[in-house]
Every structure is written in structure tokens, then in C-alpha cells.
Amino acid sequence: MTAETTRTAYRTCPLCEAACGLELTIAGEQVIAARGDRDHVFSHGFVCPKGAAFAQLSADPDRLRRPLVRRGDQHVEVDWDEAFRTVEAGLRPIVERHGPHAIALYLGNPNVHTMAGGLYLPTLLRTLGSRNIFSASTVDQMPKHVSCGYLYGNPLAIPVPDVDRTDLLLVLGANPWESNGSLATAADFPGRLKAIQARGGRFVVVDPRRTRTAEHADEHLFIRPGTDAYLLFGIVHTLFAEGLVNLGRLAEHVTGVDEVSELALAFSPERVTAVCAVPAERIRGLARELAAAPTAAVYGRIGTCTVEFGTLTSWLVDVVNVLTGNLDRPGGVMFPLAAHLRPRTRAGGKGFKVGRWHSRVRGLPEVKGELPVATLADEIETPGDEQVRALVTVAGNPVLSTPNSDRLDRALGGLDFMVSVDPYLNETTRHADVVLPPLDATRKGHYDFSFLTLAVRNFAAYSPPVLPADPADMDECDILARLTLIVSGQGAATDPAALHERLLEQSLQRVVSAAAPPAAGHTVAELRTLVSGDHPAERLLDVALRTGAYGDFFGARPEGLSLTRLLASPHGVDLGPLQPRLPGLLQTPSGTVELYAEPIAADVERLRGALDRQRDDLVLVGRRHLRSNNSWMHNVPALMKGRERCTLHINPVDAARLALADGDDAEVMSRSGALSARVEVTDRVMPGVVSLPHGWGHDLPGTRMSVAAAHPGVNSNLLTDEFAIDLLSGNSVLNGIPVQVKAAAAGPVTT
Ligand code: SF4
Numbered sequence: 001m002t003a004e005t006t007r008t009a010y011r012t013c014p015l016c017e018a019a020c021g022l023e024l025t026i027a028g029e030q031v032i033a034a035r036g037d038r039d040h041v042f043s044h045g046f047v048c049p050k051g052a053a054f055a056q057l058s059a060d061p062d063r064l065r066r067p068l069v070r071r072g073d074q075h076v077e078v079d080w081d082e083a084f085r086t087v088e089a090g091l092r093p094i095v096e097r098h099g100p101h102a103i104a105l106y107l108g109n110p111n112v113h114t115m116a117g118g119l120y121l122p123t124l125l126r127t128l129g130s131r132n133i134f135s136a137s138t139v140d141q142m143p144k145h146v147s148c149g150y151l152y153g154n155p156l157a158i159p160v161p162d163v164d165r166t167d168l169l170l171v172l173g174a175n176p177w178e179s180n181g182s183l184a185t186a187a188d189f190p191g192r193l194k195a196i197q198a199r200g201g202r203f204v205v206v207d208p209r210r211t212r213t214a215e216h217a218d219e220h221l222f223i224r225p226g227t228d229a230y231l232l233f234g235i236v237h238t239l240f241a242e243g244l245v246n247l248g249r250l251a252e253h254v255t256g257v258d259e260v261s262e263l264a265l266a267f268s269p270e271r272v273t274a275v276c277a278v279p280a281e282r283i284r285g286l287a288r289e290l291a292a293a294p295t296a297a298v299y300g301r302i303g304t305c306t307v308e309f310g311t312l313t314s315w316l317v318d319v320v321n322v323l324t325g326n327l328d329r330p331g332g333v334m335f336p337l338a339a340h341l342r343p344r345t346r347a348g349g350k351g352f353k354v355g356r357w358h359s360r361v362r363g364l365p366e367v368k369g370e371l372p373v374a375t376l377a378d379e380i381e382t383p384g385d386e387q388v389r390a391l392v393t394v395a396g397n398p399v400l401s402t403p404n405s406d407r408l409d410r411a412l413g414g415l416d417f418m419v420s421v422d423p424y425l426n427e428t429t430r431h432a433d434v435v436l437p438p439l440d441a442t443r444k445g446h447y448d449f450s451f452l453t454l455a456v457r458n459f460a461a462y463s464p465p466v467l468p469a470d471p472a473d474m475d476e477c478d479i480l481a482r483l484t485l486i487v488s489g490q491g492a493a494t495d496p497a498a499l500h501e502r503l504l505e506q507s508l509q510r511v512v513s514a515a516a517p518p519a520a521g522h523t524v525a526e527l528r529t530l531v532s533g534d535h536p537a538e539r540l541l542d543v544a545l546r547t548g549a550y551g552d553f554f555g556a557r558p559e560g561l562s563l564t565r566l567l568a569s570p571h572g573v574d575l576g577p578l579q580p581r582l583p584g585l586l587q588t589p590s591g592t593v594e595l596y597a598e599p600i601a602a603d604v605e606r607l608r609g610a611l612d613r614q615r616d617d618l619v620l621v622g623r624r625h626l627r628s629n630n631s632w633m634h635n636v637p638a639l640m641k642g643r644e645r646c647t648l649h650i651n652p653v654d655a656a657r658l659a660l661a662d663g664d665d666a667e668v669m670s671r672s673g674a675l676s677a678r679v680e681v682t683d684r685v686m687p688g689v690v691s692l693p694h695g696w697g698h699d700l701p702g703t704r705m706s707v708a709a710a711h712p713g714v715n716s717n718l719l720t721d722e723f724a725i726d727l728l729s730g731n732s733v734l735n736g737i738p739v740q741v742k743a744a745a746a747g748p749v750t751t
Contacts, residue, residue: 108396149352153587173303226736248325256596295331349587372730646713
């Protein structure tokens with residue numbers, strides 16, 4: 001292939017949170033290669049194996065291009081009109097007979113990587129009006145939302161470590177060397193960590209596994225899974241006991257310090273060391289180092305969220321940052337300012353509450369508009385008013401990603417109707433009556449509504465489609481718009497263009513109603529003539545950019561951002577290092593950072609009560625791999641090469657005790673289920689801990705993912721327990737699962 005027969009296009013990688021720029025080589029109507037975009041303002045040429053496999057993922061022959069409808073036990077291709085008529089015939093009678101709560105919605109993680117997810121799902125949810133909304137957030141990061149809700153009054157106000165300027169980074173339960181960051185968008189996280197060391201700083205990792213991040217760290221401390229809250233309280237206790245608390249610039253804007261001091265009394269390093277297995281003197285040392293460092297940042301992620309005290313742990317991460325004066329200052333943890341958002345300038349607001357409604361069966365409180373996915377099977381299986389009879393899934397695979405997934409798998413089989421928006425016939429969508437596949441990433445535009453609010457440096461980038469769409473394909477915005485029209489009762493045949501236009505007018509109406517500079521005497525109709533974009537999502541983005549933090553205010557600030565400006569900047573627009581944003585960002589009733597909240601204090605009491613709890617002999621944790629992101633990249637040949645990855649890591653001490661050797665098959669049992677896994681003996685996990693990656697188990701019948709099926713692995717969520725949740729957030733406990741392990745009798749065992 002010569003340069004004359006190929007062309008180059010630039011695009012943000014949509015495959016994880018790092019938001020790297022890709023340089024794509026295109027021949028005809030096919031992407032044939034992907035590499036890092038060396039001129040990208042944020043990623044500077046970095047690419048990981050997933051991004052490099054972008055072409056294979058987009059051209060995956062197993063990817064669905066046309067809708068499927070179930071006929072008996074087969075899924076057959078139909079045209080879009082028939083698919084939507086089938087959806088209408090399935091959903092409308094259920095709404096009319098049983099009301100909106102009889103329809104549940106499950107939103108998977110990839111929704112935060114699409115423009116349709118950010119722009120069209122809120123309208124679908126509002127229109128449906130169901131209380132049974134579930135998402136991957138409650139098997140992932142909900143504790144961070146809840147703790148930030150209490151601290152800052154806004155569950156979406158999440159501070160990120162200022163990795164490019166910090167002197168000391170303490171990493172808990174995160175493996176950014178492989179994940180490239182989560183709830184902290186930081187392309188080339190490894191390079192940024194190396195840069196900390198190159199400028200004389202340090203990073204310390206606390207994790208029950210010696211991850212690749214831990215390998216490169218200045219120090220790695222093993223910690224018993226699920227006990228980070230004790231370690232962090234030991235640090236907080238030391239800060240108070242040794243007079244090391246220094247709020248710095250924020251002293252006037254923080255309340256609840258005395259109450260936190262009281263709460264920490266019970267958690268001296270000597271008291272918590274036996275629980276968390278980190279030496280007391282090292283806990284004190286960490287407190288002193290964080291207090292003494294010119295700048296420091298504590299960053300906790302999945303291992304701090306998916307545990308019994310996930311919200312407390314997430315809260316304590318921020319408490320330590322506040323008490324050491326590192327919140328909202330360069331080199332500490334800071335709040336990004338994304339281009340599509342307008343900054344708040346006045347502190348104060350309604351604050352954050354949970355429990356506006358409760359789940360019907362287990363009475364679990366609503367959090368951030370949704371219920372814990374750990375109770376979805378209860379809601380499907382339990383008869384009664386408002387029983388869930390139909391399910392809509394969008395880009396989700398809860399059969400692999402949620403606890404006791406075997407039970408959920410059976411429950412999905414009992415639904416009256418199910419429709420899935422998904423490009424694959426996978427372990428979940430095989431239950432669907434209708435599958436609606438969206439366009440692949442090469443044929444749609446991309447802007448990171450979610451991750452630009454979490455970027456460690458402010459920047460903006462928009463990627464237009466790099467290939468034309470086949471007229472017979474359907475864009476995800478159109479799919480979600482048509483689903484919205486169906487649940488609203490307007491009918492499967494209604495043209496979605498009317499909804500697109502209504503959403504645009506509503507966004508302009510909000511601009512005009514705000515009576516802020518962008519509106520400046522304009523009417524909605526006048527502003528409408530100024531909006532640019534070839535696609536409904538582009539037009540909505542244009543409005544958000546032009547009225548956002550760096551916007552051109554519809555021409556009033558010509559140097560400002562707009563869709564046109566981003567289209568002319570294929571490598572992105574750098575918006576500079578993070579800037580202090582407090583107190584203006586705070587939406588708590590007091591207008592301060594509220595360290596103390598009643599629900600938090602009540603859970604601290606529970607944490608204290610668990611200090612002397614008998615600890616389990618063996619617990620299960622997950623693990624992340626550079627070539628995987630949950631379940632949906634296991635059908636890409638380039639990412640499945642190499643040695644078997646879905647193995648059970650076990651420490652040599654435990655292996656000897658259990659008479660297990662490398663390559664053996666072990667039976668792993670928990671309260672919820674059992675499975676058989678290949679053993680890998682390694683001191684990368686601490687004694688008393690075994691580890692399996694999640695997102696595997698591709699051996700169920702009725703799927704169409706040939707590469708994944710050839711490398712099925714085992715589903716770790718057969719072992720996790722739907723009744724084990726973080727009480728404050730409803731987040732599932734996926735780390736620290738009590739298990740028994742023994743040599744498998746004969747052959748694989750799964751239940
Ligand atoms: S780190 Fe994430 S965003 Fe960057 S290339 Fe890899 S998958 Fe894509």
C-alpha cells in the first residue's frame with residue numbers, strides 16, 4: 001500500500017479513559033493501521049496495545065451491522081423498521097399494563113465513551129420514568145460519587161491527582177501503569193509516573209498485588225484487601241496526633257475538621273495495623289511524608305471502591321488530601337474544567353442526598369438516580385406490583401460484570417421482553433428479543449463529555465467520523481432517539497429528527513434563560529442560525545462548547561472554542577494546567593468543603609465495630625491487564641495473543657498449604673458459586689489473597705464472538721455475592737471475597 005493510496009486521519013481513542021490521540025491510516029473505506037498521534041496536545045504520541053488494535057476492533061467480522069430479532073432460539077437479521085416495530089410491540093403493552101417501573105434500564109461502561117451516551121441517554125431515562133435504572137457505576141465508582149457528593153455537594157465534582165506537578169503520589173488500589181488511569185484521565189500514565197521520579201519526587205503504591213505500577217514504584221506496601229479505610233484512618237489519626245494538619249489556603253473553606261479528629265481517635269496506627277497488615281510505623285511514616293512533601297496527592301481507585309467500606313475509603317482519600325493542604329492546589333488534587341461546562345463562581349447549593357426512592361425488594365436507596373445493580377435479579381424474579389418485566393440494555397454486559405452473575409443470567413431468561421443496544425451478541429444480549437447495533441467508532445464523531453471533566457490537564461478535542469456510514473446502518477443517537485419515541489408512545493415510525501431538533505432548542509433555551517453573556521439579547525431562533533455541525537450530536541456539542549468555560553460566546557469572544565475551532569485542531573486544543581476552583585465549585589449547603597456528614601459518621605461507627613472482626617483465610621481480588629478493558633475487547637485477535645491471562649494467581653505459601661502447583665486446575669468456591677481455574681503460583685499476590693481478572697467466561701451458548709469463545713476464561717463474578725454491598729453507595733463488593741480453594745477433582749467445574 002503506497003502513500004498515494006492511503007490517507008491519514010486523527011481521532012481520539014474511545015477505548016479507555018485516557019483519551020489518547022490516534023493517527024489512523026485509511027485505505028479506501030478501511031482503517032488499516034493505528035498509532036499514537038505524536039502531535040496530540042495531551043497524549044504526545046502515546047498509544048497502548050488496545051489503541052493500536054483500533055482497526056481490528058472496528059472491522060471485527062463478528063460485529064453486528066444489522067438489527068437482530070429473536071425467532072425461537074435463533075437471532076435473525078431484520079431491517080430497522082421491523083426491529084423497532086418489534087421493540088414497540090414488546091415494550092408498550094408492558095408500560096400500559098404495568099407502568100414505567102416494570103421496565104428496567106441497564107447502562108454499561110462504554111456509554112461514557114460515546115457522544116450518544118452523554119447526549120441522548122438522559123432524555124431516554126427521563127421519558128421512560130422508571131425507578132429501575134441500573135448501571136456499571138454500582139460495580140465500579142459509585143463510592144467516589146457519593147463521597148464527593150457529601151464533601152463538595154456535587155457527586156460529579158471529583159478531584160484528580162495533579163500528577164504532572166506533584167512531589168509525592170500515594171496510589172491505593174489502582175494500577176494506572178496498565179489501566180492508564182481511571183477517574184483520572186492521564187494518557188501515558190506510566191510516562192507521567194516516571195516523570196515524577198525524574199524530577200526528584202516519589203510514588204508509593206499500596207495494593208494486595210504487586211502490580212506493574214507497584215513494580216515501578218519507589219515503594220510498594222501490601223495491604224489486606226478491603227482494609228484501606230483502616231490504613232487511611234491511621235494516617236488521619238497520626239496527622240491530628242502529631243499536629244501535622246495544615247489546611248493551607250482552604251482553611252476558611254473547610255468545615256467538620258474537629259468532628260473528623262474525633263472520628264479518627266479509634267484508629268491509631270497500632271490499632272489498625274493488625275487489620276490492614278501495614279506496619280504501624282509505616283502508617284505514621286506515610287502521614288509524615290504526606291504532610292512534609294512540598295506537594296502530595298493521594299489517589300485511590302477500583303480497589304478502594306469495590307469493597308465493603310468503599311464510600312468511607314473514597315471519603316478518607318479526600319480527607320487526607322484536605323488535611324495535608326493538598327486539595328485544590330497545584331501538585332495536589334485538583335478539579336479539571338472541561339470545555340463543554342460553565343464554571344460555577346459562587347459557593348453554596350442544595351448539597352447531596354440519596355434515597356429519593358428505594359428498591360422494591362431489598363429497600364436499597366437510590367443513589368444518583370439509580371439503584372444498585374446487585375439487586376437487579378431480585379427485581380426481575382420477585383413477583384408483585386412493579387416487578388421488572390422488561391429490560392433495556394445499552395452497551396452493557398451485566399451477565400459478566402455484576403455479582404452472582406449466574407443468578408442474573410437465569411433471571412434475564414425469565415423476562416417478558418428485552419432489547420439491547422449493542423454491537424455484539426454477547427453473554428447478556430443473547431437473551432434479548434431485539435439487538436440494535438450502533439455504528440462502529442470509525443463512522444461516528446467523538447468528544448469525551450465524561451473524561452474531559454477528569455483530565456489531569458485541561459484540553460479539548462473533537463474527532464469527526466473518519467469513514468462514511470453505510471445508509472443501511474444506524475447511528476446510536478438515532479437508535480436512542482427512536483427508543484425514546486417508542487417509550488413515550490409516539491410510535492416506532494416517528495422520525496427521530498423531531499427529537500434531535502427539540503433537544504437542540506432546549507439547549508439553546510437554557511442558554512437564553514441563563515441571561516448570561518452568550519445569550520446577550522439573542523433569541524433561541526437567532527442562536528439557532530449560528531449553530532454549526534452536520535450531525536445532531538455535533539450541533540449539541542457546538543452549543544455546549546460555545547457557551548462553556550472557554551467558549552466563543554457565539555462570536556463575542558472570537559478566540560474562544562467552538563465546534564469549528566475543534567474541527568480545525570485535529571490534535572486537540574491545550575487549555576493549560578489545572579487551576580484552583582474552590583470555593584466557587586462547592587455546592588454544599590454551607591458553601592464549604594463539608595468533611596463531616598451524618599451518613600459517613602454512622603458508617604465510621606460500623607468500621608470501628610469491624611476492627612476486631614475475624615478475618616477470612618483466603619480472599620479473592622480482581623486484576624487489570626493492559627490488553628483488556630472489562631469484557632468487550634476479548635474478540636480482538638491482536639489483544640488475545642500470548643499466554644493465557646485468565647489464571648488464578650496464588651501466593652507460594654498458600655499454594656504449598658493447598659498442595660497446588662503451577663498449571664494445576666483449582667476449584668474456587670464462595671457463598672455464591674464455584675468455578676475451576678488454572679493456577680499460577682506467584683509472589684505477586686500477598687499470602688491470603690488469590691486473584692482472577694474479570695470480564696471473562698465467554699463459553700455460554702448463543703453468543704457470536706468467535707475469538708472470545710476460543711479463549712473463554714472463567715467468569716470471576718460467579719464467585720461474587722450480590723448481597724455484599726457498600727451500604728452508603730450500593731456499590732457491589734468485588735474485592736476481598738471470601739473463598740475456599742482446592743485442587744479440582746477432575747476437569748473444569750462451574751456452577
Ligand atoms: S491508553 Fe486508552 S485511550 Fe490510550 S490508546 Fe490505550 S485504550 Fe486508547
